[in-house]
Every structure is written in structure tokens, then in C-alpha cells.
Amino acid sequence: MVLENTPPAFADWIGPALVFFLQAAVMLGLVALVVGYLVSAFRYGPLGGGDVTYRMLRTAIRDLLSQSPRRILALAWLAIQESLRRRVLVGFGVFLLILLFAGWFLDTRSNDPATLYLSFVLTATTYLVLLMALFLSAFSLPADIKNHTIYTIVTKPVRPSEIVLGRILGFSAIGTVLLAVMGLFSYFFVVRVLNHTHEVDVASLAPSGGESSGQSTGRTDPAQNHRHQVTLDADGHGATDVVQGHWHTVDERVENGKTTYVVGPPQDLLNARVPAYADRLLFKTRFGAADTRGISVGNEWKYRSFIEGATLASAIWTFDDITPERYPDGLPLEMTIRVFRSHKGDIEKGILGSIVLKNPRTGLSSKINTFTARDFETDQLQIPRSLTDPAGKPIDLFDDLAPDGQLEIVLQCLDDSQYFGVALPDIYLRARDASFTMNFIKSYLGIWVQMLLVTSFGVMFSTFLSGAVAMMATLAALVLGFFTQFVYGVAVGTVEGGGPIESMVRILQQQNVTTQLEPGLTRDVVQILDNVFMFFMQAMTSLLPDFRRFSDVEYVAHGFDIPWDVIGVQVVSGLGYVAAMSLIGYFFLRTREVAR
Amino acid sequence: MAAEVIVETRNLSKVYRDFWGRQKVRALKALDLEIRQGEIFGLLGPNGSGKTTTIKLLLGLLFPTSGQALVFGRDATDVSKNERLGFLPEESYLYRFLNAEETLDFYGRLFDMSAKVRKERSAALIDMVGLGWAKKRQLKEYSKGMARRIGLAQALINDPELILLDEPTSGLDPIGTREMKDLILKLKAQGKTVLMSSHLLADVQDVCDRIAILHQGELKELGRVDSLLKVRDETQIRVRGLSKAGEAEIRQVIERDHASVLTMDNPTTTLEELFLSIVRDSEARPGRRAKSDS
Numbered sequence: 090m091v092l093e094n095t096p097p098a099f100a101d102w103i104g105p106a107l108v109f110f111l112q113a114a115v116m117l118g119l120v121a122l123v124v125g126y127l128v129s130a131f132r133y134g135p136l137g138g139g140d141v142t143y144r145m146l147r148t149a150i151r152d153l154l155s156q157s158p159r160r161i162l163a164l165a166w167l168a169i170q171e172s173l174r175r176r177v178l179v180g181f182g183v184f185l186l187i188l189l190f191a192g193w194f195l196d197t198r199s200n201d202p203a204t205l206y207l208s209f210v211l212t213a214t215t216y217l218v219l220l221m222a223l224f225l226s227a228f229s230l231p232a233d234i235k236n237h238t239i240y241t242i243v244t245k246p247v248r249p250s251e252i253v254l255g256r257i258l259g260f261s262a263i264g265t266v267l268l269a270v271m272g273l274f275s276y277f278f279v280v281r282v283l284n285h286t287h288e289v290d291v292a293s294l295a296p297s298g299g300e301s302s303g304q305s306t307g308r309t310d311p312a313q314n315h316r317h318q319v320t321l322d323a324d325g326h327g328a329t330d331v332v333q334g335h336w337h338t339v340d341e342r343v344e345n346g347k348t349t350y351v352v353g354p355p356q357d358l359l360n361a362r363v364p365a366y367a368d369r370l371l372f373k374t375r376f377g378a379a380d381t382r383g384i385s386v387g388n389e390w391k392y393r394s395f396i397e398g399a400t401l402a403s404a405i406w407t408f409d410d411i412t413p414e415r416y417p418d419g420l421p422l423e424m425t426i427r428v429f430r431s432h433k434g435d436i437e438k439g440i441l442g443s444i445v446l447k448n449p450r451t452g453l454s455s456k457i458n459t460f461t462a463r464d465f466e467t468d469q470l471q472i473p474r475s476l477t478d479p480a481g482k483p484i485d486l487f488d489d490l491a492p493d494g495q496l497e498i499v500l501q502c503l504d505d506s507q508y509f510g511v512a513l514p515d516i517y518l519r520a521r522d523a524s525f526t527m528n529f530i531k532s533y534l535g536i537w538v539q540m541l542l543v544t545s546f547g548v549m550f551s552t553f554l555s556g557a558v559a560m561m562a563t564l565a566a567l568v569l570g571f572f573t574q575f576v577y578g579v580a581v582g583t584v585e586g587g588g589p590i591e592s593m594v595r596i597l598q599q600q601n602v603t604t605q606l607e608p609g610l611t612r613d614v615v616q617i618l619d620n621v622f623m624f625f626m627q628a629m630t631s632l633l634p635d636f637r638r639f640s641d642v643e644y645v646a647h648g649f650d651i652p653w654d655v656i657g658v659q660v661v662s663g664l665g666y667v668a669a670m671s672l673i674g675y676f677f678l679r680t681r682e683v684a685r
Numbered sequence: 686m687a688a689e690v691i692v693e694t695r696n697l698s699k700v701y702r703d704f705w706g707r708q709k710v711r712a713l714k715a716l717d718l719e720i721r722q723g724e725i726f727g728l729l730g731p732n733g734s735g736k737t738t739t740i741k742l743l744l745g746l747l748f749p750t751s752g753q754a755l756v757f758g759r760d761a762t763d764v765s766k767n768e769r770l771g772f773l774p775e776e777s778y779l780y781r782f783l784n785a786e787e788t789l790d791f792y793g794r795l796f797d798m799s800a801k802v803r804k805e806r807s808a809a810l811i812d813m814v815g816l817g818w819a820k821k822r823q824l825k826e827y828s829k830g831m832a833r834r835i836g837l838a839q840a841l842i843n844d845p846e847l848i849l850l851d852e853p854t855s856g857l858d859p860i861g862t863r864e865m866k867d868l869i870l871k872l873k874a875q876g877k878t879v880l881m882s883s884h885l886l887a888d889v890q891d892v893c894d895r896i897a898i899l900h901q902g903e904l905k906e907l908g909r910v911d912s913l914l915k916v917r918d919e920t921q922i923r924v925r926g927l928s929k930a931g932e933a934e935i936r937q938v939i940e941r942d943h944a945s946v947l948t949m950d951n952p953t954t955t956l957e958e959l960f961l962s963i964v965r966d967s968e969a970r971p972g973r974r975a976k977s978d979s
Contacts, residue, residue, distance in 0.1 A: 148762075157797050159794055160795050163794035163795055170780075171780075174782040236778065237774065237778040238779065240744075240746060240772070240774050240778050241779060241839060244745075244746070244767055244772040245767050245792060245843075246764055246765060246768045246795070246796060682746065684741045685701075685747070
């Protein structure tokens, strides 16, 4: 799984995040105050404007201190009733239809069906729920204002903040229920679709590993577009090989003199691996010199860097806390190595690599472990406690290689002119497995936070825009939120081709992104305008939520446990946005004439 | 001692502007009003005279362009004034997917009332407006008259001290109109202050203590209804059972006083009164056609 930004620990994140939140709140508050005063001063004169601004602030503080939970709940109840009336359940019907016909479109011959199906259900749920939240939240308040039903609300002792909060709460409640039901259906859909078994092809069973071993091998019949190789021991117990990310247990049974083979359900198909990542990753160049990065094989993606095969180049991961208490059965090493071929070679064969365990203090290392790396496949290595050094002398994993808990894992590519691409999370120790069901629920929490964000943005925009415009504004925030990193790149100038105006000029003049614009007045004007745009873009990307950070689909689809730290960060930052949107919505609603 | 001032406007003006800030309509011009506790005050005027604008300004639904609107001594934009206020809008702008009970319960919750109080108030008000038989029906199934009645019930859910009624009799049939007027008088009897707007002169004449006549956003007349309607230099004589000789004698007296007789004939009732008497007669004796005297 690609983990470009290591998620911070919640405890480390919360302090700086709160400071940033308060800074942003103070800055925005000051800007709003100045703009508010200027508008009031324009209408009522400098003194009158000051008086209006002061009274507004005083009223706002009083309003925010006199919130009534009963009123908020009443308005939330109304929002729920309204959602039901607006046939929100149609969205659920669409979801069921998608699930029913999903099998037609999903490639069941995929190498990793679990990833495929999990990505599919989670993505479908996310888009449907976000769309639903978008429509509900953006149109509700404008419809109330247009139909004048708002008159009977605002002439009661209802604070504008209660109207905003009530709506956010109501739409979120209905979204939560829908999400829970969708989650339940998705869970059973994935489990049922992926669950399968095979029959052992008895004719294919033949003795192996010598006559005395009693071992036999064979294969299963095909099911769900794949088949397995079976290995049975002398007692008739065995297992299949790993195909499409899973394996089965196989047991021989003799009933009434007839031998049958029972193949169990798929194992390791739906996982929630808890990885222990290395503390750091360092490299050695092709001449053996230490470096912080490997080499680049192209100017595309800087996440991974590469080591050259059949040279002294290596990637060295340093792990901490390697103790027999934590890993009583040895080290369960898993790695996903990216393969870059400078020549095709035998495309059916993987690229040969080696793993060596090393004591970082003494330099003592284990014998070379070789393996074959295939692109986009996760290799598993169980490293036992008893090892040998290169000379064949027995050594102990914990006592000799990691006496103080620190251990180096050295990776090399052995094939000439071929390359391995690695990043820190590409090799990890599978410390334990968490519950898949719990992980699935956690991923829905991520979707829930996204729904909460869209709802609060929709309601906030609907306090001062008409329904269609509020929907477009929310959609813009959502799209910008999904492409925050790219927009930030444009804003700070790291994306080639300049700002939005320069890009438009390039499109119109059919220029590529790398050539310089002709010097002159046009270029100067374009760049000045772009600088203004880019300033606002940078400000927007700093303030808008990065929606991809709220998505946990990658974790679940690739079988990794979502750390509670990640969930904590998502939920707290989501609630932070809700609070901010409620406050902004309050001021917009407070300062507008609802009867216009 | 003069009663407490409940509603006060000082130089209240409202100008509607377009998106670019250009003046569209000057809806209200420097209105000065005082409405005291316990009176029924009528805002009278043709369509577009500024009645609804005045009410919206008093409710804080619009902000004044200049001047001040005070309700219970507080600025009209102060939400807390709504605790003691009830409002019946011109149309019954209610949530059509709720039924009568749900509607009243919802508005009761907006006043932070407990469940018990809400239940009692809802039942009493539904009974008062005579919608007990339709309390479980969604409001979208209600006729206009029924919607007005449930609208009035929601305006009274908090037992308000001040009730603002925007065109309270619009869309009501004569019976409904009379019931509404009776109810307004009943509210006055309970010591409540009522501010109503209407363009129907008869409604205002029947119930209001004082009226303000607005035209094109300007206050044209303000005062007690009885004194405003009194024509001081004319005398109307209505007599029953007068003989021809008696009539001739009265005419002689008038001539001696150098006054001129404008009319002296049988007075007519209003159409509303006639319709009501026919309906009453029809209800008292079902199946019988009411006869007119002509």
C-alpha cells in the first residue's frame, strides 16, 4: 500500500492542529470583522457602522451562549422528515441496484479480488452518500426561504445558529442511518461474493518429496476463475498455495472406505494487517557509499527511489523494538517491491533479490535469503529465530542480531541492469492481525466524516446562496478538496505550466508546459494576475479539507488495519470543520434578510 | 395611567434595492407608530401600501433602511422578543408534510416547551380552531381555510402577549371570517395586544380599536376607529314604525333648522350580515330554502 504521508500519532497531532485551528479562526474572524465593518460603514456611516458591528458581535455572543438542545433537536427532526419526504431512500435503492449488478462489471479474474470488491463497495458508498448529502444540504434552507416556511421558524425564539446546527445534525443523522445500512449490505456482499471453495482434482494428486515422506501434491478444480496447487502431508492434512491473495486448508477424510478431500474457506482473504514499519530507510549507492535516497528512474513520482541490480546498491531499513516477546515465532516480513526493468528479460520470471538481516552495531549479518520479486505483488517471508551467518555458524535472531531491539534489513537487487524501487512502508513486519469487521466499520467512519463535511459545507453555503448555487459551491469545495495537493502544487508553483491564467494562455497558444512564455507586457500581466490567483488558491487549499485524507479505502482494500490515530485525526478535524461551518453559517444567516 | 407601549416605530423606513444597490421601491417612509398593551391595532391600506413590510420589519424578517422598530422595548432583530410574540403570516407557510399535531408539537419545541405542556397546548389549540377531526391529516390535504386555522393555532402556541396577524381573513369564507374576528376580540378580552393588517375595511372596522391607514408607504391617517368613522356634520335618523305624518313633522323640524335632508329611507344591511343570516337560518331549519324579502 502506498503511504505517502505517514499518519501522525493523535497525541502529537492534536496540539499543533489546535494551534493552527485557533490561528485560522482568529485570522478569519478579523477579516470578517473588518469586511463587516466596512460594509456597515458604507451603509450607515462610520459611527453607525461601528454601532451595527458592535451590536452584531454582542448579539452573536449572546445567541451562541443561549443555544437550546431541544430547539436544535426539533429542527434536526424536521430536517429528517424533510429528507424522507424528498425520497432520500431512492439513493439507497440505487445502491442496492449497483450491488446487484456489480458482478457484471467487476473483473473476477483479478489477481486481488478482495481489493477490487472492497474498493468498489467503499467507493460506491462514498460517492452515493456524498451526493445525497450534497443535494439534501444545499437545497433545504433555500427551499424554506423560497416557500416562506422559514417565516414561521425565525419568528420563534430560534437562533440562526440553531437553524444551521439543526440542519447539519438532521441530515447527518439520516446519512448515518443510510451509511450504516449500506455498510451492512456491503459487508455481506463482499463476504458472500468472495467466499468460495474448491474440489480437489483427485486424479492430479501424485506423491512428491520422495517415497518416504508420504507427501503428495496436486491441484484443485477451477472456481472463481482460479485454481490452487495442493500439498498434503502423510496424515492427509495440507494446504493450497496462495493464489489471488488467499489459500485454503485441505483435509483428507475416509468414509465407508471412500477418500474425500475437504477444502476449507479462503484464508487471509479479508485481512486487517497491523504493520510495524521501520524507523528509517537509508540507501547505499552502486559503489557502496551511504545516501538518503536511491536513484531516480524518471521524473514522475518521487515516492519511491531505486537501487540498481548486481551492484553494491542496497536499501537498508532499520527496525526498532525487535524482541522475542513481540515476535515469538520469528519475524513475519512482508514486502511489496516495485520492479523497474531496463531490459525486458524473461517477462514470466520475477527479478531476483536478496534480504540480509544485520546487527547495526556489530555488523554481524545473517546468510543471504534470496527471493523473486514481481511487480505489484506482496511477498511474505517468515524469518525464523535460528539463523546462520554467511559462514554457516548458527546465530540467534534476537540475541545476536538485535540484542538491543534494533535490526537492519538490507535489500539488494541481484539481476544485472534491473532495479528495485522502494519506499519506507514497502517492507514491514506483520506484527498482528486486527479484526477485519472492525476495520470495515472504521472505514465507514471515514466516509461518515466526509459526509459530515459535505453536509456542513452545503448548509453553510445555503445560508446565503440559492439552492443550485449552493450546490455548485459545495461541489467546488468537494472537488477542490479531492485535488488539494495538485491545487496546492499549482499555487506554490511546483506544477509546471504556471498558474491558471498562464495555463489558459498556453492552451490557447498551443504551447507545452515547459517552454518559457515570450517576455513582454502580456507575460508580466499574466504573471501578476496569476500571483493574485495563486495567493487565493494557496489560502483556499490551507482552509479547505483535503478529502483524500478522510478516505480509508486504501487501507481496507489492501488489507491493512486503519490505525485509531488516523480515525481520531479524521473525526476531530471533521468536527472542527463542522464547528467552523456552523459559525460562518450563523453569521451569514444572521446578517441576511430572510424575507427578501 | 396609559398602558405600556408594546410596539413602537421611530422614523421607520424601508427601501428595497436590487443586486447592484440601486433603489427599486421605497416601501415605507418614516413611519411613527405606538401600539399599547391590550389594544387591537389595524394597519389598513391597499395592496403595496407597506402593511406587510411594516410587519416584516417588526418581526426582524427585514432590516430597516433607517429608523427603528422596537417590540417590547427591544430591537426588532432581537430574537428573544419572539418568546412573547405570535405571528400568523399572510399565507399559512407551514410544513405541508406534517399533520396538525406534529406541526404544533414542532413549534412548541421551538419555544423550548416540555413534552407535557406541548401536548396540552396542542390539544387545546386544535380544539379551539375546530380541527380535531383532521388533526392526523397532513397539511397538504388541508383546504385554505383549514390551513389558516392551523396557522393561527401555531401563532398562539406560546400563549403570546402580542399577536401579529397579516391579512388574517384572507382566503376565509364568511363564517371563517366571522370566527376569526370573534377570536381576535376574544384575544383582546384576554388582555392581549393584536396588530393586524388588512385591506378589507369591514374586518378592520369590526374589530380594531385604532387604525393606521397607509398609502404608498406613507401614514395617511391614525386614530380610533369610532372617531375616524364619525361624520361630524351629518346626522342619520333610523326609525322603526314611523307614520307618514310623523315623517312629515320631522321634515318640518329639519327645514326650520335650515338643514337639508340628504336621505331618509330604510337602511340596508351589509352583504356579510345578509349571508350570515341566511346561513344561520338554513342551519336552524335544515332543508328549507331561505327566502329574500324582495
